[in-house]
Every structure is written in structure tokens, then in C-alpha cells.
Amino acid sequence: MSLFQVILLTCVMSLMVKGHQSCSRNAGLMKSIQYQLKLVEDNDGKCDCKGRGSESGKVAFMAKNSADLQNTPSKSVVVYNIVITNIGNGYDSSSGIFFAPSNGVYTFSWTVLTHSGKYFHTYLALNGKLIARNYTGAKGVADHASGSQNVVIEVKKDDKVFIKVQDGYTGKFMFGNSWSTFSGYKL
Structure with missing residues (x-):
């Protein structure tokens, strides 16, 4: 028997013992207990507390690089490996990919800082399709x-x-140390 079921049984027994009190108050309490029990049963006895403390539907992330990237091969995903914000858990810092948790209009931004004499060509892709380019060159x-x-x-x-x-193109040099960032949020 789960802890919730023990608490529920205790409440029901308490109601039976105090049966002489107002029936309408007991009926309301019983409905509340039944509703809570149904919620627990619908979730297989698990509490889904993930996402509590933030408003539902909000999505936002911001990530930065901890280390410089040098001679990054053509077509490589640029991985911004340090997550600062990840509301909605859409950004994966191990792959550098944002997986949209919901439909909507989003805004994305990225910044690249390169070293004197170097360059770094990038683009934002949606499901692999080029959307917009960014060229940072200090030649x-x-x-x-x-x-x-x-x-x-x-x-x-x-x-x-x-x-x-x-x-x-090869990404010749991109500064890390929090100079280069990738962020996005749902409007």
C-alpha cells in the first residue's frame, strides 16, 4: 500500500468516526480526496513535478562556449556547451541542438567572436535547412x-x-570563455 493510500484511508476512517459532523462538509472533503486519488492513479502513482515553478508553455534557452573552437570542419554543428538558461529543457548541450518542446514562433540569436586574422562562417539550420548566415571575419x-x-x-x-x-568552410577560430553564445525563446 502506498503512502498516499495510507493517508487516504486514514482520512476516510476519520470521516467515518466523525460522522456526526456536517454531511456537506464531509461530502466536499470526500470529493477532494477522490479527485486527488484519481490524479495519482492517472499518473501511475507518480508525481509529475517537472516544470513546476515556471509558467507552462514558456520556452527559453541561452548557452555559451567554455573553450575556443579551432579548425572546426565544414558542416559541423557548433556545440555551445555551457547552459545558462533552459526553460522547457529544449537545448541539449552535448549535441548543440535545440529540440522545440512546442509549436510556435521563436526567435534565435547567436554571436561569434573570432581572433585577429581568422574567420568563422556559420548558419542557423531548422531541421538541417539553412535559414540565416553569420560571417565573422577578422582577416x-x-x-x-x-x-x-x-x-x-x-x-x-x-x-x-x-x-x-x-x-x-572550416571554422578557423571562435572564442570561448563566454564570448560566443546561442539563445532562443518562444514568443
């Missing part, structure tokens, strides 16, 4: 260069959104 520049891009797109549940190194 012939004595200092670093930063490039950012923003997109607003309609996304379906379970769609994949990620940043890739542009086809035909």
Missing part, C-alpha cells in the same frame, strides 16, 4: 571581430534548430 584586422545574427521563425514541436559551420 587583415589588427583586433578581434564579432558577428551576430537574429532570426524569427515558425517552429513545430520536435523540430531541431542548431548552428552549423558553413558548407565549404
Whole structure:
């Protein structure tokens, strides 16, 4: 017998002993107990507490790089490995892919900081399809260069959104140490 069932049985027994009290108050309490029991039964006795403390339907993430990326091959997914925010648990820091937890219009942004004399071509992909590009180049520049891009797109549940190194290019250098970021949220 589960702890919930023991508590329920205790409440029912208490109601039977105090049967002389107001029937309407007892009936309301009984309905409440029955409702709570049904919720537990519908979830196979498990409490689904995930997501509590945040408003349902909200989705937002922000991730950054801990280390520099150098000579990243063409078509590679750029993995932003340190998660700062992940409301809705859509971003996977091991793969660099955002898996949309729900349908909607989303905005995404990414920033790349490169070293003097280097470059890093990237694009945002929706299910592998190129949506927007970002070129950060510091060739012939004595200092670093930063490039950012923003997109607003309609996304379906379970769609994949990620940043890739542009086809035909090697990502020569992208600063880590929190300089390069990837973020998104549902409008």
C-alpha cells in the first residue's frame, strides 16, 4: 500500500468516526480526496513535478562556449556547451541542438567572436535547412571581430534548430570563455 493510500484511508476512517459532523462538509472533503486519488492513479502513482515553478508553455534557452573552437570542419554543428538558461529543457548541450518542446514562433540569436586574422562562417539550420548566415571575419584586422545574427521563425514541436559551420568552410577560430553564445525563446 502506498503512502498516499495510507493517508487516504486514514482520512476516510476519520470521516467515518466523525460522522456526526456536517454531511456537506464531509461530502466536499470526500470529493477532494477522490479527485486527488484519481490524479495519482492517472499518473501511475507518480508525481509529475517537472516544470513546476515556471509558467507552462514558456520556452527559453541561452548557452555559451567554455573553450575556443579551432579548425572546426565544414558542416559541423557548433556545440555551445555551457547552459545558462533552459526553460522547457529544449537545448541539449552535448549535441548543440535545440529540440522545440512546442509549436510556435521563436526567435534565435547567436554571436561569434573570432581572433585577429581568422574567420568563422556559420548558419542557423531548422531541421538541417539553412535559414540565416553569420560571417565573422577578422582577416587583415589588427583586433578581434564579432558577428551576430537574429532570426524569427515558425517552429513545430520536435523540430531541431542548431548552428552549423558553413558548407565549404572550416571554422578557423571562435572564442570561448563566454564570448560566443546561442539563445532562443518562444514568443
